[in-house]
Amino acid sequence: MLKIADFRKLWIGQSISVFGTQIVGLAYPVLAVLLLGATEFEMGILNAADNAAFLFFGLFAGVWVDRWRKRDVMIIGDIVRFIAVLSIPILWYIDVLEVWHLIAIGFIMGIASLFFDVAYQSYIPILFPEDKIAPANSALETTNQLAHLGGPSIAGFLLTIFKAPLLILIDAFSFLGSALALSLIKDEETPKPKAERRAVKIEILEGLRFVWQQKYIRSISFTTATSNFFSTLAFTLIPLLYLRDLEMSPATFGILGSLSAIGGLVGAMSTTKLIKWFGEGPVIAGSALTSGLSACLIPVAINFSGITQITLLAFSGIITTFTILSYNITQVSARQRICPQELLGRMNASIRFFVWGVMPIAAILSGLLGETLGIIPTIWIGSIGVVFAATFVLFSPLSREKYLTSQIKISEN
Numbered sequence: 001m002l003k004i005a006d007f008r009k010l011w012i013g014q015s016i017s018v019f020g021t022q023i024v025g026l027a028y029p030v031l032a033v034l035l036l037g038a039t040e041f042e043m044g045i046l047n048a049a050d051n052a053a054f055l056f057f058g059l060f061a062g063v064w065v066d067r068w069r070k071r072d073v074m075i076i077g078d079i080v081r082f083i084a085v086l087s088i089p090i091l092w093y094i095d096v097l098e099v100w101h102l103i104a105i106g107f108i109m110g111i112a113s114l115f116f117d118v119a120y121q122s123y124i125p126i127l128f129p130e131d132k133i134a135p136a137n138s139a140l141e142t143t144n145q146l147a148h149l150g151g152p153s154i155a156g157f158l159l160t161i162f163k164a165p166l167l168i169l170i171d172a173f174s175f176l177g178s179a180l181a182l183s184l185i186k187d188e189e190t191p192k193p194k195a196e197r198r199a200v201k202i203e204i205l206e207g208l209r210f211v212w213q214q215k216y217i218r219s220i221s222f223t224t225a226t227s228n229f230f231s232t233l234a235f236t237l238i239p240l241l242y243l244r245d246l247e248m249s250p251a252t253f254g255i256l257g258s259l260s261a262i263g264g265l266v267g268a269m270s271t272t273k274l275i276k277w278f279g280e281g282p283v284i285a286g287s288a289l290t291s292g293l294s295a296c297l298i299p300v301a302i303n304f305s306g307i308t309q310i311t312l313l314a315f316s317g318i319i320t321t322f323t324i325l326s327y328n329i330t331q332v333s334a335r336q337r338i339c340p341q342e343l344l345g346r347m348n349a350s351i352r353f354f355v356w357g358v359m360p361i362a363a364i365l366s367g368l369l370g371e372t373l374g375i376i377p378t379i380w381i382g383s384i385g386v387v388f389a390a391t392f393v394l395f396s397p398l399s400r401e402k403y404l405t406s407q408i409k410i411s412e413n
Contacts (some may be wrong), residue, residue: 001089003297006127006185006187007136009181009184009185009249010123010127010181010182010183011139011140012155012181013177013178013182015138016174016177017078017175017177017178018180019174019258020174020177021174022054022257023168023171025257025354026170026254027165027167028164028169029253029348030164030239030243030250030253031102031168031234032084032102032163032239033243035164035165035242036099039371040097040240040371041367042238043237043240043367043370044236044328044362044364046099046106046363047108047236047363047366047412048360048362048363048364049106049360049361050106051110051357053107053110053113053114054110054114054353054356054359055353055356056154056357058205058349058353059207059208059349060349061115061345061347061349062203062204062207062345062349062350062353063113063346063349064345065115065118065349066122066203066342066343066345066346070119070120071119071123071182071185071187073115073116073118074120074178074179075179077112077114077382078116078176078178078179078182079175080112080113080178081106081109081113081175082112082173082176084105084108084112085109085172085175086166086169087101088101088105089166089169090097092165093189094242108244117348118345118348119333119345121238121344121348122315122344122345122348124137125336125337125344127131133336133337135272137329137333138268138269138329139330142268145309152385157309159259172395199385201326202364203346204350206285206343206346207345208352209350210339210343210350211347211350211354215396215397215398216281216334216336216338216396216397216398216401217347217351219396220331220335220393221354223288223392223393224331224351225354225389226385226386226392227288227340227386228356228362228379229293229360229361229362229385229388229389230362230389231385231386232358232363233334233365233366233369233381233385234295234298234381234383234386235371235412236363236367236370236380237379238298238368238379240377241302242256243377244310249326250262250300254375256310256317256382257317258315259314259317259318260314260320260367261321261349262318263318263320263321263322263325264385267321267323271330274326274329274330279400279401279402279403280334280401281399281400281402282399283327284327284330284331284334284398284399285390285394285399286323286396287323287326287330288327288390288393289390290319290323291327292329292386292388292390294316294320294323295320295382296383297312297313297315297316298312298313298316298379299376299380301313301316302376312364335348337377366378395398
């Protein structure tokens with residue numbers, strides 16, 4: 001895939017952005033928990049702010065992205081995120097940074113990320129023919145996981161030298177690098193003619209109707225939404241559990257993140273082969289179930305200490321990220337093949353509204369449950385819920401399908 005010039009530019013831009021995000025992925029919770037003293041409820045609000053845009057603007061984003069050039073949307077999204085993230089070290093430097101600043105910045109970041117992600121998932125089928133979509137997604141996710149592999153450990157080491165807000169500068173400029181790389185791509189996409197545009201409500205309903213009518217996409221959406229809800233319920237409180245209650249150092253926290261990324265890297269590199277061996281449906285169903293079972297190891301690990309505890313937490317992370325990557329690469333590639341190009345933005349936005357819109361609700365609930373029931377019971381509820389989420393695909397005809405082709409949309413309409 002790297003021999004294709006436009007893919008190479010897309011890959012370079014996303015590699016820069018993902019690496020920067022991995023740095024801030026560790027620096028951000030360290031900043032919130034250790035420097036600003038965030039509580040369980042505040043961590044819930046922080047997480048909710050990051051994903052609230054999918055609930056409030058998700059459906060509208062699909063209509064607008066389908067009307068605009070996808071690459072332009074991604075560039076604007078990167079520039080907005082650059083400005084938003086850059087404000088964090090500036091506020092810290094002038095000694096006024098508070099938790100509510102992070103909440104507001106997270107909300108702005110969420111809006112920009114919403115538009116970027118919807119455009120990004122709709123852009124791959126524009127650049128490549130149908131048979132290249134899965135390899136392109138796999139190659140991009142492989143690089144993503146390589147950044148996951150090194151980023152947290154590097155961030156953990158750097159946090160022993162620099163303050164968390166300074167590391168966030170890396171993420172800010174990574175978005176700028178991504179925007180520059182995207183600006184160099186030459187594609188043939190043209191904006192949707194105004195004469196072909198209809199009322200926003202009608203176009204939103206078209207996207208929702210398409211998702212609902214495709215039984216396989218519908219099953220995947222139910223599993224993903226339920227899994228996201230319960231995993232958010234569990235993982236919102238992980239930084240508090242590790243950094244505050246277990247008194248892990250930022251370096252250890254970062255190493256755990258890097259060890260988890262091993263599973264993601266293997267998943268990204270092996271998903272194409274897994275599909276050939278077992279078929280797309282079995283890979284989606286098996287990954288969903290295994291992801292939930294591996295999440296249950298986190299509350300189990302709390303009953304141990306020392307190297308046993310760290311080993312269980314690392315093993316849980318490795319299996320979880322492996323299954324998440326194999327699940328996402330397979331189902332996203334199938335969705336991109338099944339959906340007509342003129343509906344891609346609305347299809348992706350409709351699904352994002354459904355599967356990500358539940359996350360801010362779950363994040364706030366996580367904060368409330370954390371303060372009333374405690375962190376460990378809340379994580380148990382979330383982990384068991386992720387196991388339950390797999391039932392929507394396990395007991396669907398999808399679990400027996402070897403290959404989900406674009407012909408499905410013809411037979412089911």
